[in-house]
Amino acid sequence: MNRFIRATALFPLLAATQTLQAADADTGKSLLESNCTSCHGDAVYTRENRRVTTLDGLNAQVMRCDQSLGLKWFDDDIDAVTSYLNKTYYHFK
Numbered sequence: 001m002n003r004f005i006r007a008t009a010l011f012p013l014l015a016a017t018q019t020l021q022a023a024d025a026d027t028g029k030s031l032l033e034s035n036c037t038s039c040h041g042d043a044v045y046t047r048e049n050r051r052v053t054t055l056d057g058l059n060a061q062v063m064r065c066d067q068s069l070g071l072k073w074f075d076d077d078i079d080a081v082t083s084y085l086n087k088t089y090y091h092f093k
C-alpha cells in the first residue's frame with residue numbers, strides 16, 4: 001500500500017486537504033505512476049484497438065482497475081487520474 005493511502009487513513013483531516021488538491025493533473029500523474037504500472041505501461045492507452053472509447057468509459061475503467069487493486073481511491077483521485085489519462089493519451093472532448 002502506498003504512502004498516500006496510509007497517510008490518509010491515519011489523518012482524516014489531511015485527507016480532506018489532499019482531496020481538494022486531487023483534481024490537479026500532477027496528482028493524477030503521480031497516482032498513476034505509483035500504482036498503475038505493474039501490469040501495463042503507456043502502450044495500453046495508445047494501442048490501436050484500445051478498449052476505452054469515451055470519457056465515461058475511461059472513468060469506468062480507472063474505477064475498475066482501482067477496485068481490482070483494492071486501492072480505495074477517493075472520487076477525486078479517480079477523477080485526477082481520468083483527466084491525466086485523457087489529457088495525455090485519449091483526448092476525448
Ligand code: HEC
Nearest residue numbers: 035036038039040044045050051052061062065066069081
Ligand atoms: C493487476 C494488473 C493491472 C494493474 C495494476 C492495472 N491495470 Fe489497468 N488494465 C489491466 C488489464 C488486464 C487491462 C485490459 C487489457 C486488455 O483489455 O487487453 C487494463 C486496461 C486498462 C485501461 C484501458 C486501456 C484501453 O484499452 O483503452 C486503462 C485506462 C487502465 N487499465 C487504467 C489503469 C489504472 C488507472 C491503473 C491504476 C489504478 C491500472 N490500470 C492498473 C490490468 C491492470
